[in-house]
Amino acid sequence: MATFQRDGFFSRALSRISLRIYLVTWNVNGKAPPDEMDNLLQLHCSPLPDIYAIGLQEVSGYDWEKAFTNTLFHIDFVRVKSRKMQGIHIFLFIQRSLLPYVSNVESEVTRTGFGGFWGNKGGTTVRLDFKGVNIVVVNCHLAAHREEVMSRIEHVDTIIDSQKFKDADSDNILDHDYIFWMGDMNFRLEELSRSHTLELIHRKDYATLLKYDQLSLVMEEKLIFEDFQEGQINFPPTYKFDNGTDDYDTSEKRRVPAYTDRILYFYHDTKYGPLKLNADVASYRDHSCYKSSDHRPVSAVIAFSVPSRSIHGPVTFDLQLKRRPKDDDNKFFYTIRKDFVTSSDDWVGLYKAHFPHFDSYITYQWVSHVKCLTNVDRNASVTFRASQTYKLDNDAYVVCYMTRKGSLCGISDEFWLGKSLPTYIESPSIAQPHLVIDHDQPLKGCRATADAAVLLTSLST
Known part of the structure; x- marks a missing residue:
């Protein structure tokens, strides 16, 4: 219960x-x-x-x-x-x-x-x-x-x-x-x-x-x-x-x-x-x-x-910008509730704002966290590269935090991706502990294969 x-x-x-x-x-x-x-x-x-x-x-x-x-x-x-x-x-x-x-x-x-x-x-x-x-x-x-x-x-x-x-x-x-x-x-x-x-x-x-x-x-x-x-x-x-x-x-x-x-x-x-x-x-x-x-x-x-209260999922996105440049890297900050156990197989997907199901992501990033045992909420971020987004339609999008088995853990508000380049607002200072997302580290096994497939898809669209 x-x-x-x-x-x-x-x-x-x-x-x-x-x-x-x-x-x-x-x-x-x-x-x-x-x-x-x-x-x-x-x-x-x-x-x-x-x-x-x-x-x-x-x-x-x-x-x-x-x-x-x-x-x-x-x-x-x-x-x-x-x-x-x-x-x-x-x-x-x-x-x-x-x-x-x-x-x-x-x-x-x-x-x-x-x-x-x-x-x-x-x-x-x-x-x-x-x-x-x-x-x-x-x-x-x-x-x-x-x-x-x-x-x-x-x-x-x-x-x-x-x-x-x-x-x-x-x-x-x-x-x-x-x-x-x-x-x-x-x-x-x-x-x-x-x-x-x-x-x-x-x-x-x-x-x-x-x-x-x-x-x-x-x-x-x-x-x-x-x-x-x-x-x-x-x-x-x-x-x-x-x-x-x-x-x-x-x-x-x-x-x-x-x-x-x-x-x-x-x-x-x-x-x-x-x-x-x-x-x-x-x-x-x-x-x-x-x-x-x-x-x-x-x-x-x-x-x-x-x-009736707004009880959200275990991951909450802090959307710094509602309009974002699709031809530049985009960083998304989020908070992980202290009682939520993350996995190296979790991922954040980029979706059209009006998507039909969770398999309809446009691209994604793995969220490889440096493990940090704590009894407080944790903060982290994930970055989508310009190579993943520059060919996308000028449109409204959302990002979703997903588990390996396709369970939604958090969804952002809508934001706009387009060619206009607003001034980027850095995140305010983030309370410790902070989870480091290292997207340049070597990926293993099926994850490396999957990332390669996503990159090829984004470059060919």
């Missing part, structure tokens, strides 16, 4: 605000993404959510990643993490204005297919810290068939037990302040015949259907997802349809319709000063207009509370 309760870092009184996360789960059955996603992502609604978390199953290739990224980029969302394990793919997008409050983004995967050797079943997970609370989102695809209830329970337990994160206070899924769990969970309806099920669907008697729902039954018995919650289901079963139709399975198997596609959530009943963790479902629905798969997508909008 959030660390500020223990170490006093955020011990002052906290008021709260409410953020909204939009979650989507869809088993796409190997199909291509649709031409439009307005209904799926509710892009016509106002206000838009703060976070989009999307979990897909049975995905082929990366067309879906491109489609979601392009769609959400145009409404100023940034993809902060994407993780794929065979056909199980999770994406997390956040409003650009909220990036300064994001840190410690990690992802994990767990294989549960064929005794843990195959990733056709299992879970992909993304976790992050946001304004002092920690959030985890799990996308899963569990064992199929009505009789495999115990296998599904075992799959969930395996995902929970096997996934470990670096944050000592939330290294397990269940340690997080907020947990959002979605996916094709494959739970079926017990005992009901196909004809009786279709009759209840026709009457829109969803409450009776849910009395036979395996997931609801095992949760009531506390065999799985203890203390998790789910929004009220007021829509028909989302599986199994004949592709391209509204007809439930008419093949020889004639499967009984079921609520396989679900979104659950959990939060700790914890209070940090006046901030009490809380989450409420604002919407829980299917999207029946998407008929390409044998599943219908399901979405939920969940509002949850976070501190």
Whole structure:
């Protein structure tokens, strides 16, 4: 759970605000993404959510990643993490204005297919810290068939037990302040015949259907997802349809319709000063207009509370100039919070101000620090050479401090790179200890190769 309760870092009184996360789960059955996603992502609604978390199953290739990224980029969302394990793919997008409050983004995967050797079943997970609370989102695809209830329970337990994160206070899924769990969970309806099920669907008697729902039954018995919650289901079963139709399975198997596609959530009943963790479902629905798969997508909008104060990531940039010469070297100063452990594989990337994801950097510099053990915040700087920037467009840019695994630790304000040459303002005296960035030292292994590639790219553009 959030660390500020223990170490006093955020011990002052906290008021709260409410953020909204939009979650989507869809088993796409190997199909291509649709031409439009307005209904799926509710892009016509106002206000838009703060976070989009999307979990897909049975995905082929990366067309879906491109489609979601392009769609959400145009409404100023940034993809902060994407993780794929065979056909199980999770994406997390956040409003650009909220990036300064994001840190410690990690992802994990767990294989549960064929005794843990195959990733056709299992879970992909993304976790992050946001304004002092920690959030985890799990996308899963569990064992199929009505009789495999115990296998599904075992799959969930395996995902929970096997996934470990670096944050000592939330290294397990269940340690997080907020947990959002979605996916094709494959739970079926017990005992009901196909004809009786279709009759209840026709009457829109969803409450009776849910009395036979395996997931609801095992949760009531506390065999799985203890203390998790789910929004009220007021829509028909989302599986199994004949592709391209509204007809439930008419093949020889004639499967009984079921609520396989679900979104659950959990939060700790914890209070940090006046901030009490809380989450409420604002919407829980299917999207029946998407008929390409044998599943219908399901979405939920969940509002949850976070501190209102501006709690930033562990690295803060001190932008000395808002207009900079692109044909000269540019130095950027930043402060590293004392509790943040740096690595020689950390790097600072230069991005267009409106970039779509963290892989879209223009160039970068490694941040090789001389190690300095201290109990105070540390100051450092990084320099981008003119050879890296002189051919860039006159435009707005930002720099981001990133870890080796692509986790954002800090982002600067926007600045302008152009041909105009403002008078350079040196940084004020920097308190000790100061971390020395030596960009002329020999680089080893893959880092030397990577730097050479970046230099060649910048010279050829």
